[in-house]
Every structure is written in C-alpha cells, then in structure tokens.
Amino acid sequence: MSIQIMKKSLLKILLSRIALIPTICYADSAEQTMNAWQPEYPLVITVPSNPGGGWDQLGRFLQRSITQEKLSPRSIEVVNKGGAGGIIALAELVSTFDANPYKLMVTGFGMTGASIMHNSEFNLQSTTPIARLTGEFQAIGVPFDSPFKTLEDLMDAFKKDPQKIIWGGGSAGGADHLFINLLANKMGINPQDINYVAFTGGGEATAALMGGQVIAGVSGYSEWGGVVEANRVRLLGISSTTRIVHPDITTFAEIGIDVDFQNWRAIVAAPNITKEQRQYLINLISKARNSATWEDIIKRNNWQDSFLTGDDFTQFIIKDRKQTQYIVEQGGLGSGGDGYASIGPFFFPSIAGGGLLICSLFLLVNYFKNRQSHTVVSIENISTDNLHKFYLASITIALYLVGLAYLGFIYVTPIFIPIISRNLGSTSIKRDIIVAVILTALITIVFEHFLNVIVP
Numbered sequence: 001m002s003i004q005i006m007k008k009s010l011l012k013i014l015l016s017r018i019a020l021i022p023t024i025c026y027a028d029s030a031e032q033t034m035n036a037w038q039p040e041y042p043l044v045i046t047v048p049s050n051p052g053g054g055w056d057q058l059g060r061f062l063q064r065s066i067t068q069e070k071l072s073p074r075s076i077e078v079v080n081k082g083g084a085g086g087i088i089a090l091a092e093l094v095s096t097f098d099a100n101p102y103k104l105m106v107t108g109f110g111m112t113g114a115s116i117m118h119n120s121e122f123n124l125q126s127t128t129p130i131a132r133l134t135g136e137f138q139a140i141g142v143p144f145d146s147p148f149k150t151l152e153d154l155m156d157a158f159k160k161d162p163q164k165i166i167w168g169g170g171s172a173g174g175a176d177h178l179f180i181n182l183l184a185n186k187m188g189i190n191p192q193d194i195n196y197v198a199f200t201g202g203g204e205a206t207a208a209l210m211g212g213q214v215i216a217g218v219s220g221y222s223e224w225g226g227v228v229e230a231n232r233v234r235l236l237g238i239s240s241t242t243r244i245v246h247p248d249i250t251t252f253a254e255i256g257i258d259v260d261f262q263n264w265r266a267i268v269a270a271p272n273i274t275k276e277q278r279q280y281l282i283n284l285i286s287k288a289r290n291s292a293t294w295e296d297i298i299k300r301n302n303w304q305d306s307f308l309t310g311d312d313f314t315q316f317i318i319k320d321r322k323q324t325q326y327i328v329e330q331g332g333l334g335s336g337g338d339g340y341a342s343i344g345p346f347f348f349p350s351i352a353g354g355g356l357l358i359c360s361l362f363l364l365v366n367y368f369k370n371r372q373s374h375t376v377v378s379i380e381n382i383s384t385d386n387l388h389k390f391y392l393a394s395i396t397i398a399l400y401l402v403g404l405a406y407l408g409f410i411y412v413t414p415i416f417i418p419i420i421s422r423n424l425g426s427t428s429i430k431r432d433i434i435v436a437v438i439l440t441a442l443i444t445i446v447f448e449h450f451l452n453v454i455v456p
Contacts, residue, residue: 037276039102042075045267046093046105048086052203053170054136054220056080058265059106061297062133065288072284082200085114085171087122094126097270101277104130108265110174112317112324117173117333123321127268128278129313131285135262135304136220138179138239139249143210144231151237151250154216155187155257162193168205168214172198173333175263176205176218178324179239181331186257191331209233220263221245222301245302264306264320266313282309393423413440 047059063076081089089105097103107124115123140151148154158165162184169176177196184194197214199205202223209217210232217233227233238249239261252259269281288294289307298305308316396419403412417436418429426432 037101037274037280039072039074039280041102042077043072043102043104044077044079046089046103047078047080048082048089048105048107048111049080049171050082050201050204051080052206052223053201054223054263054265055086055106055108055110056201057222057301058134061294061301062106062267062285062288065291065293065297066284068293069288069291071287071291082171084118085173086111087114087118087120090115090120090122090124090127093268093270094122099272100270101273101281103270104281105268106265107268108175109178109263109320109324110170110176112321113175113178113328114171114173116321116325116328124268124317125321126271128271128273129317130267130269130278130281130309131289132264132266132306132308132313132316133285133289134298135264135306136222136302137245137262137304138175138218139221139224139235139245140237141209141217141219141224141228141233141235142215143212144234146215146234148216148236149234151252152255154236155255158184159187159189162189163195165195165216166214167194167196167216167218168199168208169196169218170198170202170205171200172196173328174198175220175261178327178331178333179261179263180218181333182261182327183252183257183259185327185330186259191333194331206233222303262304262306285309393420396420396423410440410444413443 045059045063047056049055059078063078066072066076081092083089086107090107090111093103093105105127107127112124114120140154142148142154148157154165167180169180171177177198180194180196181191184191197208199208202219205214205217205219206224206227208214210227216236221235221238224233224235228235235246235249238245238251239259240251241253241260243249243251267281267285269278273281286307286309289305297303396416400412400416403416414433414436417439418426418432421432421435422429
C-alpha cells in the first residue's frame, strides 16, 4: 500500500513538473527576447542645445549615472547640436538616423513648443519615446545689482510697461519663452507687447543677463547654479505653488498670480527601432534612474522626479502637445509671429565686430599697397609709418573692446571714432568728435528703440 502511495506521489510530482515546462520555456523565451539585443557600438546622446542649459545637464548627468554604475557594456557619448529650439537635432534624429538604436536624444517641453511654433514637419511623435525623467520649475532672475529687489517689483513694472522689460531665456518656443507668455496671459498683458530675446543655450542667456543685455532672465532653477552663489544673479521668483524648491524664493501665487508651471525633460530614440531595442533602452534608462548616483543628482539639482516610460510616456507626449498648442495660440506665437524678438542681443556685437575687422583689414591692405607703390628710396620710411599706424589701430581696437565691456558703447565710442579716424588720415579732430557723438546717438536710438536690442 505504501509503495502504491509512493508511486502516486512520484507520478503527481512528475506531472506537475511536466506542467511547468511550458511556463519555464515561456519565461526563458521572454528573457531571451528581452536580452536578445545588446549594443555593439557606443550609444550617443544628442543634446539639442548648446552647452550650459538644462538639456545639456540632463544628458551629461545621465551619461555619468550609466558610466559610474557600469550599466552599459558600451560607452556613452554626449554631443551638442543646438538650434531652432531643438528642431535641427530632431530633424536629424528622424531623417538621418531612422531605425538606428544607437542614437538617443534629450528632449522636453521646449521641443514640443518649438515644433509647433516653427511649423516643423517633425515632432516628438515622430520619434520612439523612451522615458520621461525629470521636471523642473522655472525661476526668474535679475542681475545682482538690479533695481528690482522683489518679484512684486518686477511684476509691477512688467504690468505697467511690458515692452520695457526685456526677457532673456532659451530658444523661441521653449519652456522659458512659453512660461513668459503664460505669465503675461495670467496678468492680462497683450502677448505682442512681450519683449523676449531667445538664446540657443542657458549659458548664453545667463551671460547676456549678467552683461546687462536683458533686464530679467528665465530658466530652470538648477541652471542658475554658480552665478547665484557667486552673487552675480539674484533669483526673485519660482513657478511652483509652494516654496518646495527653496525657502527664500517667492512664488507667483504669493503675490496673487495663479501660475503653476513645470518643465519636463526626457529621452527619446530614433524612429522605427525594434521592440527589443526599445525595451533594452527603457531598461537601461530605468536602471540609471534607480541608481544611487542618479538619486544624488536629483537632490543636488533640486529636480522633481517624474519618471514615466513606455506607452504611458507616449500618451503623455500626445496630451502635452495639445496643451502646448493652446498656450502658443493664446500667446499669438508661431512662425513669423510677434511674440518674440527676431534679433538677438548678439546682433549688435556681431555688427560692431565685423566693422572693426574690416577696419583692420583696410589698414593692413593699405600697408602692403604702399610698400609696392613707392620707390626704393622712400619705401623704408613709408612702410615703417604705415606699420606703426597698423599697430596703433590694433591697440586702439583692443582697448575699445575692453572699454565696451567695462564702460559701455555710449561712453567709449565717441572717444574711439576720433582716434581711429585720425589714424586713417583725418585732419579735423573737431569734425571727428561731432561725427562720433551723432553716430553714437543714432546707433543707440536705432538699436534700442527700433530693434529692441540693448547695446553693450
């Protein structure tokens, strides 16, 4: 009897093991499918902006997390490709790297807005969504010695005369730009009165703010970093509803402006990659996000964790585009619209620098021309004289550029023009001074009152 029971027990165990075979095979097959694709070459993360901004930070911190945690069998490279709010990098990803699993790109709210404003044939739905990683509130900053000491002071001035407040921030259609338009909408300000200067990266925007080329700047809180600690910039306001980012920064809600705005950033891949390749990339980013390295990065940068992957992230992109479309329409923005300045603050320095370069080349050409056109008897004296003029002009131009940085265009130019004119052969110092003053005044009026560009 006991032998029969043992036989039955053994039979049951055997049958149970046989029943498990399909499940085990399925699990093994699923695991093999998940791990079927492994990168054979380095992965490249494209940052669709110049160095120094939030997109750049996300790309490089993600690279650090993957590398330090040894999550990838291949290296991770980061390259910058700024322009048009990220549309240039987006177009490259979609059209050039179709079905290429080795090409990733940082993206976010700003690219959604830019693709709408520029009527781009490509948008984030043209890519393969991988993961949304972070969210970040927008912060308003002014130069440390700005007359605006509080957020309320700045908003009162913005309300009173919107065109006098020149805003500096990221590219047209980006989070910075659309936030200012949302802010204006909440304050009842005509969007066409917004004076917004777009830059290709956070570093350029911050430099323009510290250089006095814009009145106020807008950027993600973490992007201000060292310039705030060095007392170069003072932060006045934050786009969160409560002071969850920093206890000393005023929220818009505190001064009666109903604004709650958060910029999100994410990773997408090239279109038409395989399911196995997409899953590998999702797993890779998920491991990086769950690592101790990434946790430390989130805390140090005051980023909000807003992790989302797969189909949920795809649906989010669709919904976010609809909401952004509404902000763009309400702000009267779009390709060729009036919602942002078409000429950046570096337009004037470029013109001035070009003029100085032409002047230098003229003196150099004149020097060699005179050497060739005079007799051997007089060539030594004439060549030496022209060479001295060239050296003097070069020194004068160098001093002029230094003076622009420390004294400003209005004070330095009336001195520079008579000196350079004298060097070019002018004999009337009185006339040169009059011309210098008139020319300085005309240039200042044209740039500041007609082109909305602050001269240095």
